[in-house]
Amino acid sequence: MTNTTDPESSNQTSSGRTESDRLLKRGRLKTLVQRPEIGPFGVLILLILALGFFSIPAGVDTWNPFAGEGFNALGIRNNTRLIAQLGIIALGAGLLIVAGEFDLSIGSMIGFAGMCMGVMLKWGFHVNLPWWVNTPEGLTFGWVQVLSIPTVDPWLAVCLTLCFTLFFGWLIGFIVVRTGLASFIVSLSFLFFLRGLTEVSYRAFNKAPNQSAGSTQVSDLPDIKNIIHLPERGEIELSKAKKLPHEDLMSVYDTMTPDQIVSLTEKITFNNIRFAETKTQINETKALESFARDLKFAEQSGNTTLQETLKTRIENLDIPPVAPKTVTDADIARAHLESFPTVNPLADFFGGDILERLFDWLYVIGWNVNNYGNQFAPGLYSAVMIWLIIAAAAYLVLSRTQAGNWIYSTGGNLEAAKANGVPTGKVKISLFMFSAFCATIFAACQVFETNAADAAKGNLKELEAIAAAVIGG
Incomplete structure (x- = not known):
């Protein structure tokens, strides 16, 4: 007896797919969705959105996750x-x-x-090893130092x-x-x-x-990654170098070129002006909040005279601007110390920062600024x-x-x-x-x-x- 089989059924798999299905051309979207990396990538997107949404400060009415402090x-x-x-x-x-x-x-x-x-x-x-040691009391069992490195870089x-x-x-x-x-x-x-x-x-x-x-x-x-070398002081931490006496800072200032002095003066002046403007805004905001709080109490108590007085003060509010701090030679010397290379580049490699110029530029354009007008972050770790x-x-x-x-x-x-x-x-x-x-x-x-x-x-x-x-x- 002859057993005949349908050619199409012979090419059909247990899952119902035929051999021709394997050769079908898939769309780009379907191919992308079927890739194994799409699952973890989707989880990553959800985590980023959750990070931004749950870091939005209390009282801020927005659904924009990038408005949160996480970003x-x-x-x-x-x-x-x-x-x-x-x-x-x-x-x-x-x-x-x-x-x-x-x-x-x-x-x-x-x-x-x-x-x-x-x-x-x-x-x-x-490195100490146990060994027999000669002492005044005789031969005793003790420790013998075979290697000693007092200072390890x-x-x-x-x-x-x-x-x-x-x-x-x-x-x-x-x-x-x-x-x-x-x-x-x-x-x-x-x-x-x-x-x-x-x-x-x-x-x-x-x-x-x-x-x-x-x-x-x-x-x-010590702050090993921020140790610098000063000709007259030797190796010293940057934070301590900035607190040196005025005479030592002036000796650093005297080694600077005119171009360096002009560049740092402009940078420090810009920072001082921004800090003063931010401080002025903070003072104005605090005054307005104080008047608004008093006005709310006056409305609750029904005191119309006090309400008119407070509204007039709010309309005529004039907060004197905070004067920017004057740039001194010592300030320029302290800023110049930050450009000194570290004596421990490996420590800076592991514990320092990267993309510092980028974050400096972001401060200049007004993004990398904290609530007090100072630079928020020096860079990425x-x-x-x-x-x-x-x-x-x-x-x-x-x-x-x-x-x-x-x-x-x-x-x-x-x-x-x-x-x-x-x-x-x-x-x-x-x-x-x-x-x-x-x-x-x-x-x-x-x-x-x-x-x-x-x-x-x-x-x-x-x-x-x-x-x-x-x-x-």
Whole structure:
């Protein structure tokens, strides 16, 4: 008996689609909507609108989300910092997720890295080993100092911290690969280990003689990113340089060229005039609000005489303008100090600002201005630039290199990847080290930005990083 089959039915799939459907030309809109990136992008738009809407000040009657404080200069500066810092550690967590692993030690690694940098920047780097020591009482067991660096600069602090964190990242990956234990379990154990090691180290190093337990933070570091060099004073913080005696400021003024003096005089004069105009507007607004409040009480009490008197005062209100402050040579010298380059460019790279000229121009055109007429924000945090650099590097690795193919294949089918010669063990260990690297960069941005370190830094950041990587696609 011959079994005949309809050609069209043979080309039909279980879902009801035919082979010809695959060849149909789709519209651009339909193709765009079906892309996997459209979901996270839609969530991003909703978050931006929510940020603007819920940051609208109370009493402002508007539905424009861009009228909120979340989209003024300071709001953009602060929000982009949070986004960039979270994005840095999300990159490390995201690449690990692509390879099929998790790292729950990111938050503790941030606290540990911050502790290492903070302690070394304050007390230096010293290595003591237990050994037999000759004393007047005889041979006893004690500590021998084999290495001592009293003053550690930012370069050495970051490099030594990277040595420690990359070692722990390697160790986590090594244990996962060699034992076959779930990365969830191994990294969770290191979460508690690193958090405990961080707190014990703080209490051991940061303990005053009259205290039984040390503090878990270092908060009195100098403003390393803003240390400049003055010929007569040497290295000094910018804030302290601006408070130098008048004679020292005049010595700085004498080194300036006529063009520099004219340029800074115009800039300071413009700032003083804007501040005076804003102060005048504030005084006028306060006076009008006071009269309006008194007028409302007079209307409620029915005092017509007082109402007429207040209305007349409001109509004839004349607030004397605030006189702009006169520019002095000392003001010019202080402004010139801001142009001095920092002696610690690495600290400025992690904790400084970018796009400062753009934000200066936005102040000139009247957008980057606070309620008192001063510049609202000096620029964006450097963490934004660092995040974009690491993101671009990660994108190039994933999309353009053999290492990217290895990462995808390791997370897709581990056994097939091994059969095709992919060094899956090295891939996983490298990605755990990359996660530790991202945590160290995050910590460096915090330490050099705030000039402080705390054991609580990075708490629960591992969950935020994983959530950002998953929701972001």
